[in-house]
Amino acid sequence: MAEFFIRHADATQILLFAGAISLLWAIEHLVISLPEGEKLRHTGVNALFALTALPIELVLSAACLAVSRETLDHGLGLVNLFPDPSSVWVRDALMFVALDLFDYLYHRLMHHVPPLWRFHLVHHTDQHVDSSTTVREHPGETAIRSAALVVWTFLLGASFEVLLMRQAAETVFAILAHSALRMPPGVARVMGFLFVTPNLHHVHHHNVLPYTDSNFGGVFSVWDRLFGTFAELEAEDTVFGLDTHMEPTTVGDFGSLVAMPFAQPITGASGKSEPTNPSLAGAASALG
Numbered sequence: 640m641a642e643f644f645i646r647h648a649d650a651t652q653i654l655l656f657a658g659a660i661s662l663l664w665a666i667e668h669l670v671i672s673l674p675e676g677e678k679l680r681h682t683g684v685n686a687l688f689a690l691t692a693l694p695i696e697l698v699l700s701a702a703c704l705a706v707s708r709e710t711l712d713h714g715l716g717l718v719n720l721f722p723d724p725s726s727v728w729v730r731d732a733l734m735f736v737a738l739d740l741f742d743y744l745y746h747r748l749m750h751h752v753p754p755l756w757r758f759h760l761v762h763h764t765d766q767h768v769d770s771s772t773t774v775r776e777h778p779g780e781t782a783i784r785s786a787a788l789v790v791w792t793f794l795l796g797a798s799f800e801v802l803l804m805r806q807a808a809e810t811v812f813a814i815l816a817h818s819a820l821r822m823p824p825g826v827a828r829v830m831g832f833l834f835v836t837p838n839l840h841h842v843h844h845h846n847v848l849p850y851t852d853s854n855f856g857g858v859f860s861v862w863d864r865l866f867g868t869f870a871e872l873e874a875e876d877t878v879f880g881l882d883t884h885m886e887p888t889t890v891g892d893f894g895s896l897v898a899m900p901f902a903q904p905i906t907g908a909s910g911k912s913e914p915t916n917p918s919l920a921g922a923a924s925a926l927g
């Protein structure tokens with residue numbers, strides 16, 4: 640059984656991804672009512688990004704596997720410096736955590752380097768965050784993210800099994816993080832101590848700074864706590880989108896979104912405006 644999933648890793652991941660998003664999407668829309676036309680238009684735009692991502696993901700995941708095999712064959716990578724190389728479980732767990740840290744750093748870079756932000760902001764322009772937002776990623780960012788993973792795999796010497804585990808965990812957490820349905824506060828607090836929850840990732844999708852630049856974590860929320868980028872915000876105070884890109888016809892049009900990195904005007908260092916609400920400005924200094 641496990642052998643079958645490993646041999647058909649790409650197909651398994653795609654099916655897992657599509658199945659989980661569809662199921663959650665159906666539940667979300669039973670609970671949260673959006674006008675039918677708007678719901679379909681929104682999901683349609685995001686689904687188109689899944690189609691553009693697919694060929695890029697397939698090519699670069701094959702590159703990732705080839706790099707993983709080479710580094711393993713030649714005993715390369717930071718994994719060889721880990722303290723307990725004799726225990727496979729400890730080594731795999733450390734590799735998993737290291738890959739998640741790389742993911743956190745990658746996400747911060749996407750926000751803070753202006754040319755990268757131009758691509759990443761497309762994900763943030765969604766004004767109705769739900770499970771379909773998970774796949775709303777500009778193809779340029781899909782290429783950058785997948786290429787970064789090839790580099791991490793080489794630097795770390797990550798094994799195929801860990802890459803697969805990490806990919807599966809990232810998929811589950813990414814879908815969960817974008818769920819329109821928040822967790823009950825008590826459950827979210829306990830789970831959010833270690834892991835990313837929808838309640839925490841919704842803060843990242845709030846339309847003004849400093850919240851847009853908080854909660855960068857993929858699977859673990861501990862990186863945000865450690866590096867001072869952790870923030871919380873109640874549902875009623877959360878407004879999805881980007882204050883610099885709130886024009887509904889532009890952010891709801893696939894062609895405009897694909898053109899956005901090449902056309903959008905840049906305000907400030909990263910294209911994000913400064914907080915205008917005094918209470919948010921106070922939070923900005925609190926976040927550091």
Ligand SMILES: [Zn+2]
Pocket residue numbers: 746750759763843
């Ligand atoms: Zn982001």
Ligand SMILES: [Zn+2]
Pocket residue numbers: 762817840843844
């Ligand atoms: Zn997101």
